[in-house]
Amino acid sequence: MATPLVVSEVFKSFTMHLRDGIRLPVVADVSFSVAAGECVVLGGPSGIGKSSLLKMIYGNYAVDSGQILVTQKDKIIDLATADPRTVLEVRRHTLGYVSQFLRTVPRVAAIDVVAEPLLARGVALADARQRAGALLAQLNLPQELWQLPPATFSGGEQQRVNIARGFITDHAILLLDEPTASLDARNRAVVVSMIEEKKKAGVALLGIFHDEEVREAVGSRILDVSRFSPRKSAA
Ligand SMILES: Nc1ncnc2c1ncn2[C@@H]1O[C@H](COP(=O)(O)OP(=O)(O)OP(=O)(O)O)[C@@H](O)[C@H]1O
Numbered sequence: 276m277a278t279p280l281v282v283s284e285v286f287k288s289f290t291m292h293l294r295d296g297i298r299l300p301v302v303a304d305v306s307f308s309v310a311a312g313e314c315v316v317l318g319g320p321s322g323i324g325k326s327s328l329l330k331m332i333y334g335n336y337a338v339d340s341g342q343i344l345v346t347q348k349d350k351i352i353d354l355a356t357a358d359p360r361t362v363l364e365v366r367r368h369t370l371g372y373v374s375q376f377l378r379t380v381p382r383v384a385a386i387d388v389v390a391e392p393l394l395a396r397g398v399a400l401a402d403a404r405q406r407a408g409a410l411l412a413q414l415n416l417p418q419e420l421w422q423l424p425p426a427t428f429s430g431g432e433q434q435r436v437n438i439a440r441g442f443i444t445d446h447a448i449l450l451l452d453e454p455t456a457s458l459d460a461r462n463r464a465v466v467v468s469m470i471e472e473k474k475k476a477g478v479a480l481l482g483i484f485h486d487e488e489v490r491e492a493v494g495s496r497i498l499d500v501s502r503f504s505p506r507k508s509a510a
Pocket residue numbers: 289299301319320321322323324325326327328
């Protein structure tokens with residue numbers, strides 16, 4: 276089986292157009308891969324480029340050069356150069372992303388926010404809602420909240436809706452940006468078990484976890500992003 280995610284020789288700098296075009300190099304020569312069934316943890320100090328790396332892989336940030344290769348239906352796609360339509364197609368079928376904060380959609384009930392990625396893949400509404408409910412129950416979201424839009428939910432409640440939405444599909448690659456940041460110990464443990472289930476199912480996971488206990492529990496290995504810091508290599 277092909278490696279689900281391969282990052283090869285990726286370089287990225289930000290150009291500050293409103294600040295006389297100042298260039299801020301963030302990462303240089305990033306190469307690593309994530310195999311099926313492992314959870315690679317991005318490590319390194321604050322500001323080293325962990326979130327930027329996740330955003331590049333998901334296609335939110337462009338890369339200056341290099342390749343981001345994902346395997347989809349036995350085809351290898353380079354997300355670094357793919358057109359937007361292909362990026363969206365890969366997100367729908369292969370590449371999931373749990374951001375730190377839920378982007379709330381006005382007037383859409385929590386259960387439908389969670390069910391939506393399944394609907395986008397052609398699952399029937401009743402089936403999708405049933406699976407969404409099962410995940411929300413697993414994450415201890417009170418049932419009386421399921422039919423409400425999450426805009427007024429607490430930080431931890433919104434994060435649990437976001438996690439349920441990110442975990443509901445069977446994407447082969449899952450990117451996690453501090454999925455447990457706003458959670459209490461009980462729900463952190465639920466997320467740890469959900470990550471373990473994904474590993475067992477052969478999903479390739481790549482994540483940022485600031486909570487050491489979570490990192491220790493789920494991480495197959497740690498990838499220190501300082502290795503790719505242009506500032507360090509210039510020192
Ligand atoms: N959109 C952007 N425009 C300009 N600079 C950015 C942008 N996004 C990130 N940066 C810069 O890139 C560097 C890396 O930021 P990033 O958020 O990736 O770090 P991080 O390792 O995830 O940090 P933390 O652990 O604090 O979340 C920082 O210096 C940041 O200021």
